[in-house]
Amino acid sequence: DVKVTQSSRYLVKRTGEKVFLECVQDMDHENMFWYRQDPGLGLRLIYFSYDVKMKEKGDIPEGYSVSREKKERFSLILESASTNQTSMYLCASWDRPTEAFFGQGTRLTVV
Amino acid sequence: AQTVTQSQPEMSVQEAETVTLSCTYDTSENNYYLFWYKQPPSRQMILVIRQEAYKQQNATENRFSVNFQKAAKSFSLKISDSQLGDTAMYFCAFMNTNAGKSTFGDGTTLTVKP
Numbered sequence: 597d598v599k600v601t602q603s604s605r606y607l608v609k610r611t612g613e614k615v616f617l618e619c620v621q622d623m624d625h626e627n628m629f630w631y632r633q634d635p636g637l638g639l640r641l642i643y644f645s646y647d648v649k650m651k652e653k654g655d656i657p658e659g660y661s662v663s664r665e666k667k668e669r670f671s672l673i674l675e676s677a678s679t680n681q682t683s684m685y686l687c688a689s690w691d692r693p694t695e696a697f698f699g700q701g702t703r704l705t706v707v
Numbered sequence: 708a709q710t711v712t713q714s715q716p717e718m719s720v721q722e723a724e725t726v727t728l729s730c731t732y733d734t735s736e737n738n739y740y741l742f743w744y745k746q747p748p749s750r751q752m753i754l755v756i757r758q759e760a761y762k763q764q765n766a767t768e769n770r771f772s773v774n775f776q777k778a779a780k781s782f783s784l785k786i787s788d789s790q791l792g793d794t795a796m797y798f799c800a801f802m803n804t805n806a807g808k809s810t811f812g813d814g815t816t817l818t819v820k821p
Contacts, residue, residue, distance in 0.1 A: 629809065636716075638798060639811035654808070686752065695742065696802070696809070698752035 599623075602687050602699035609706050615674040617702055619687030626691065628670035630654075630662065633684040633701070645670055677706045709734045709801050713812035720789045721820050727774075728784045728815050730799030740802045741775070743784045746814075747795040755797070758782065789819045 603618035621628065627646050631639040631654075641654030643662040651662050659681060663671045670689075674681055682705050690696040710733045720726035732741070743755040758766045758775050765773050770790075774783045786793055799812040 631811075636813055638711075638713075638813040639800075641809055644808070652808075655810075684750070688752075690802070695754040695757055696800075698744075701750045 600687055600689050600697050600699040602685075602702050604702050605700060607702055607704045609674075609677050609704065611678060611706055613674075613677045613706075615677045615704070615706075617672040617674075617685055617687075617704070619670045619672070619689075619699055620668050621670075621689040621697070622668065623689070623691065623697075624667065625689035625697075626667070627689060628664065629688045629690070629696070630660075630670065630672045631686045631688065632656065633686055639686060642672065679706050682706045709736075709803070709808065709810040711799055711801050711810045711812040713797075713799055713815050715815045716813070717816045717818075719818040719820055720786075722789055722791060724789055725785060725787045726789055726817065728786075728797055728799075728817065730782045730784070730812055732780050732782065732799070732801050732810075734780070734801065734803075736803055738804045740804070741773075741782045742800040742802065743771070743773070743782075744798045744800060744811075745793075745795045746798065747792075752798075756784065786817075791819050791821060793817060794819045 600621045629644040630642045645651045645664045661673045685702045687699040688696040712731045739760045741758045745753045756768045770787045772785045796814045802809040
């Protein structure tokens with residue numbers, strides 16, 4: 597079974613902190629994604645990566661950055677966390693033409 | 708840019724009955740993938756069904772089937788013999804063949820009533 601693992605299920609951080617959300621997949625997938633999920637807004641793509649050290653902006657990249665130093669790991673970084681970044685964050689990896697596999701999500705609260 | 712629209716924020720169905728969830732999308736691409744994902748209260752996103760745009764035949768997975776109308780850019784999900792375990796939020800998703808941008812709808816919350 598493909599496994600996509602996110603480092604934390606719940607996270608509480610203070611405004612202004614630098615926050616790292618880690619995602620690891622074990623199936624050698626090239627493509628990895630970070631989404632943000634908010635009620636009534638569906639899943640919105642923050643960043644995606646199609647290879648090591650490659651990244652592309654999604655629809656809402658402002659306030660975020662990413663790092664992909666190894667194929668299996670894709671990190672989402674909040675440089676200076678703000679309260680409007682309180683949300684559910686989902687990581688996914690994809691090996692076309694099959695499905696995208698998702699992690700269990702990280703519910704981040706910024707106080 | 709692609710858009711995906713799910714016009715039904717909430718739906719309910721009686722156990723054992725059939726329900727159809729709507730999804731429309733807009734794209735200028737000719738080749739792409741469409742998906743329906745299920746997100747139960749556990750939050751784990753689970754693939755329900757996948758459709759490749761170049762295939763004319765509608766995809767079917769057990770009780771789940773789609774009505775894919777490429778010209779109309781419509782991709783509805785039919786759930787037959789609904790079960791209590793089908794209660795979840797359902798997302799329609801578009802993914803281009805370059806494995807790049809993906810777009811999800813806002814979701815439809817489905818409740819199956821006993």
